[in-house]
Amino acid sequence: MQLNFPHLPEVTSVFSQFALHERLLKAVAELNFVEPTPVQAAAIPLALQGRDLRVTAQTGSGKTAAFVLPLLNRLVDLRERRVEIRALILLPTRELAQQTLKQVQLFSQFTYIKSGLVTGGEDFKEQAAMLRKVPDVLIGTPGRLLEQLNAGNLDLSHVQVLILDEADRMLDMGFAEDMERLCKECENRQQTLLFSATTGGAALRDMIGKVLKDPEHLMLNSVSQLAEGTRQQIITADHDKQKEQIVQWLLANETFDKAIIFTKTRHLADRNYGHLVAKDVKAFVLHGEKDQKDRKLALERFKQGSSKVLVASDVASRGMDIDGLDLVINFDMPRSGD
Template sequence: MFSQFALHERLLKAVAELNFAEPTPVQTAAIPPALEGRDLRVIAQTGSGKTAAFVLPMLNRLMGDAKPRVNIRALILLPTRELAQQTLKQVELFSQFTFIKSGLITGGEDFKVQAAMLRKVPDVLIATPGRLLEHLNAGHLDFEQVEVLVLDEADRMLDMGFAEDVQRLAGECKRAHQTLLFSATSGGAGLREMIGSVLKDPLHLKLNSVGELNEGTRQQIITADHAYHKEQLVEWLLNHETYQKAIIFTNTRVQADRLYGRLVAKEFKAFVLHGDKDQKDRKLAIERLKQGGTKVLVATDVAARGLDVEGLDLVINFDMPCSGDEYVHRIGRTGRAGGEGLAVSLIGHGDWNLMSSIERYLKQNFERRTIKELKGTYQGPKKVKASGKAAGTKKKKVESKAGAKAPSKAPAKRKPARPKSDQPALVSQDGMAPLKRRKPAAGAGSASE
């Protein structure tokens, strides 16, 4: 029960109102040390409840009587608009019985409207790094009194090229503050560098290894001959699999639009989401999917983070992601909170090596699947057959009927050596191979003419 945590009674009331019964493992591990004021570095898989694991301790620290707001007291940085919007809703739900107010800063919204909101000075500011820096440079922000800094999906922010932005924003928080860093993967050297610069004596909590994906999610691969074959497979899966909602990931916006057009033509209730869509369309796509007006979402990796949609139980990788971490975030959309899900990756000739490297990274073997009606010619790389004569084996001696050894072949006659020319050998410009001399054409003069 959440009552085991030393949370303010108004926060516990909100938790009860939201029907949160038992805390998840990440909440059990992270909330107590966060309440003590420790800096945390937490690795927890997508869908594990980590948002509540940092929001509740953060709000508990900010609790108090209503006072005029003169400073931003908590800052939450996230990589995508969708994740930021979702986190804002969580903060508002948990703080519904308090005086704490929150605000949102992301790209795609009116800059002047956001500036007006900042003048009201929210207690909690939730933002994506790029747009937040624009407001900082415009003189609209002051982080001098920030008490809690949260970096959620820190590995993704680095992948998206926000490392310098995050470092600068963290550096603007001058006052001694608590920093909570969460991610779904362990990340690489860049993340370790960030941890060393923004965290002070952190407690490291690793709730899962990268291979420990959602237990209820089956992972399959289906081989495909080409892009059109993949489109046929997607259509077959959407027609024959049992699912409430599905998301299909592509690596490019062009392919996402093309696939979306095909599905709409086949009368699927679909929507498309990628970076070229404006904020209004992106919001509409997410809302339609959540409310059930859309059953299928075609998206690029812009939607791989921050999507928490109930009933999303089918994920299709039209294209394989470029890394094991990105694969984890994609299929983490399904099988959430103990539910069941299916993740199918379509593998063409150019995808096989990438798929194999992701298997090795996750230390897993994906289930191979064949759809009889659409079985293609490509079934993975061909195995190289060993030659009939193994290298290093001794040849059997051939003997005649009389038992004598068969006579060896006579050595081939050598051609008489050609007389050496007095002219120097021609050599290619790279000095590696000799060039052949051309025969002079009929009637041609000598080289000296």
């Protein structure tokens, strides 16, 4: 199938320093991306060369574009009719997968590249029907992808590029075996990119050893860099009830437009949310047991400012990108210093 587009005007931006296809540069300009972030500047040239990468970079650092643009660049000039999934992007949560799909669609808007999404909490049969149309780029969470694979709806043998985003969080959530199985299904891949927000531990090192070939390791946005301008405070407490009282005092006495409270369990998220509502605090709660519609609504209203406080379990929180956040309260000690 011959693909014909009208002539595209020349696009000039700092992104044109990268050897990216003109259709991708046009999308970059359309989205008002002018100057690459540090992770984009470091990762895009190496990814375009076909190198395997291990990248340590925080959420919100612009890392999605750092892997999406090289990935699309590999696929953009394929002229023949494509009947195989050519790229797989693995992510820990539905929210992050949805955000990534949106980015892929925006960057590929001037191409014929098609993308699809497979996550839990959505209709299984509808996803199977989408897979029969065979998207070029598939984005998904490990559990549901494996279910579709086991049902015979998914063929990953033609995947050229595999991306593991927030790999440390997927391991934290117990997806190690699922990730390994999906990586093995992509046995003919030519490139693997692994992104994590932390340097991780033994499980992450083990995963890197199994899935990456001679990788380049890029360290961006270290904790010390991110902490500049952020006041950090540790408040000791004897028990959860005292913590709840401290949280309520902080919300009553700190100055903020948006605050997030992270808890390690759904139960604690619901409890904190209940206490806040009882004190007439406009709040939303976000965790894995909430259905997709409720989670989406909670995030949208929080971003728009109709509630000032979001209570979220750790697992539900990863990958959230929210502007104008003034106050973050970790109700429980985070899993790692990062």
